[in-house]
Structures are given as C-alpha cells and as structure tokens.
Amino acid sequence: MSKSHKGLGRLDGKVAIITGAASGIGDSTARIFATEGASVVIGDIQTALGEAVAQDIREAGHQADFVELDVSSDAMVRNIVRHTVERFGRIDILINNAGMENSKPDIDTSEEEWDRVLDVNAKGTFLCTKHAVPHMIAGGGGAIVNISSVYGIVGSPGFAAYHASKGAIRTYTKAAAVAHAPHNIRVNSIHPGLIETPQMRTMLNNQPDPAEAEARFTAYAPVKRFAGPEAIAYGCLYLSSDEALHVTGAELVIDGGMVAW
Numbered sequence: 001m002s003k004s005h006k007g008l009g010r011l012d013g014k015v016a017i018i019t020g021a022a023s024g025i026g027d028s029t030a031r032i033f034a035t036e037g038a039s040v041v042i043g044d045i046q047t048a049l050g051e052a053v054a055q056d057i058r059e060a061g062h063q064a065d066f067v068e069l070d071v072s073s074d075a076m077v078r079n080i081v082r083h084t085v086e087r088f089g090r091i092d093i094l095i096n097n098a099g100m101e102n103s104k105p106d107i108d109t110s111e112e113e114w115d116r117v118l119d120v121n122a123k124g125t126f127l128c129t130k131h132a133v134p135h136m137i138a139g140g141g142g143a144i145v146n147i148s149s150v151y152g153i154v155g156s157p158g159f160a161a162y163h164a165s166k167g168a169i170r171t172y173t174k175a176a177a178v179a180h181a182p183h184n185i186r187v188n189s190i191h192p193g194l195i196e197t198p199q200m201r202t203m204l205n206n207q208p209d210p211a212e213a214e215a216r217f218t219a220y221a222p223v224k225r226f227a228g229p230e231a232i233a234y235g236c237l238y239l240s241s242d243e244a245l246h247v248t249g250a251e252l253v254i255d256g257g258m259v260a261w
C-alpha cells in the first residue's frame with residue numbers, strides 16, 4: 001500500500017477501473033484510490049504483478065480485484081467492464097493508463113512496431129472508454145482520465161510512434177469530453193514528464209549510454225529531477241474526485257516545467 005498516503009474519503013463509494021496498474025503510475029494510483037475509499041479493478045497484461053497489487057490492497061482492508069487485460073483487445077476490455085459491473089455494480093472512474101513506449105525515430109520504426117504502439121496506447125484508450133461509458137451513463141455520470149505524455153504535446157528526434165499515439169490520446173480526450181458532457185461524464189488528460197517507473201528505467205537502460213541518457217533527460221526539466229509515480233497518481237485523484245466537477249477536456253501537465261521552456 002501507499003506508505004505515506006492517509007485517505008480523506010475523496011473517492012468514497014466510487015468504483016474505478018485502472019489499466020496498466022500492475023506497475024509504476026497505475027500501481028501507485030490504485031493504492032491511493034483504494035485508500036481514498038474507491039473499489040478498484042486493476043487490469044494489466046502482467047498477471048502475477050497485478051494480482052500482487054490487488055492482494056496488497058485487500059490486505060490493507062480495501063476492495064480490489066485484478067483482471068487480466070490487454071487493452072488492445074476488444075474482447076478483454078469487454079471482459080473487465082463486465083467483471084467490474086457484476087462485482088461492484090457500477091463504473092464511476094476509468095483511468096486509461098496502460099501504455100508502452102518505443103524510442104525509435106520514424107525511419108527506424110517498422111510497420112508492426114508503429115501499429116502495436118498505436119494499438120496499445122491510442123486504440124486501448126478508445127476501447128476502454130467506449131465500453132465503460134454506457135455504464136457511466138447508466139450510473140448518472142463519471143470521470144475518465146487518459147494518461148498521455150509531454151510527448152503528446154511536443155516532438156523529439158526519436159519516439160515517433162509514441163508521440164503519435166500520445167498526441168492521439170490528447171485530442172481524443174477533448175472529443176470524448178465534448179461528446180459525453182451531456183451525460184455528466186468528464187474526460188481529461190494528464191501529461192507526465194520524467195517519472196521514475198519501470199518503463200522509464202527500461203527506456204533509459206536501452207539507450208547506447210544509459211548514464212548519459214539519464215543526464216540528458218534530467219536536463220530537459222527545469223527542476224532537474226525525475227518525480228515518483230505518486231506525482232501522477234495525485235493528478236488522477238484530483239481529476240477523478242468531485243473537486244474537479246467543472247473540469248473537462250483539460251490537459252494537466254505534470255512535468256517539472258519541461259514544456260514551459
């Protein structure tokens with residue numbers, strides 16, 4: 001469980017699906033949401049890690065289930081949505097966090113690599129939204145948070161498919177916000193900068209000189225440091241809570257100032 005977070009009941013009685021919650025930002029979000037009173041359903045392709053996160057949350061006295069999920073599969077997305085409604089009766093919150101990175105420039109990216117990154121990051125966000133929204137409408141409303149990236153706002157020499165997928169999430173968020181506002185469903189995006197997670201560590205370790213790459217990436221942010229995953233989890237908490245009732249179609253940049261200069 002989150003070692004330092006003390007819940008204030010900000011999500012009392014709410015039911016949340018969090019994708020990619022076996023690790024990193026999703027893991028932290030699931031733990032903080034449970035502490036704040038939500039019942040959480042964790043979906044991920046990593047079954048052992050996902051089960052362990054859910055077990056940890058249950059042992060701390062909260063409600064959590066793990067469901068195996070590949071967000072690019074329509075059938076598996078339908079399955080986690082069905083599971084959540086059967087088990088907890090409703091869906092109030094969806095955190096579209098599952099994602100993969102690819103640091104290659106466009107000329108080195110294969111068609112298969114491009115398709116997979118777009119399938120997981122962009123199509124996965126669409127599929128989860130599409131199947132969760134009818135249940136939010138039935139329940140009187142909801143909140144969706146899509147994890148994009150600062151790389152959904154600005155470009156860089158590499159990461160071609162990743163930029164494209166995160167940019168798609170950014171504008172799809174606004175389309176969904178406009179479409180579902182009449183049903184009291186809010187849809188917002190978060191744009192993390194440098195966050196210390198397994199995905200970030202793997203990306204750095206795959207660079208020709210990991211130490212040089214870490215120093216170069218750190219220098220991109222005015223604060224000159226990485227943040228922990230809870231920096232993004234707290235953004236998800238705000239946007240999912242009733243404190244953000246008038247916030248929809250917005251971009252919350254949490255990046256230590258990366259895109260400010």
Ligand SMILES: NC(=O)c1ccc[n+]([C@@H]2O[C@H](COP(=O)([O-])OP(=O)(O)OC[C@H]3O[C@@H](n4cnc5c(N)ncnc54)[C@H](O)[C@@H]3O)[C@@H](O)[C@H]2O)c1
Pocket residue numbers: 019020021022023024025026043044045046069070071072097098099100101120124147148149150191192193194195196197198199200229
């Ligand atoms: N770490 C950063 O600095 C950073 C920066 C910007 C954006 N992000 C985004 O934040 C999100 C979370 O990343 P993280 O840094 O916590 O990485 P992470 O690797 O720790 O967590 C990502 C999780 O998503 C899961 N996942 C991957 N593909 C999946 C699929 N097809 N279906 C279901 N689950 C899948 C992984 O198994 C993993 O548990 C991602 O969307 C990532 O692009 C991260």
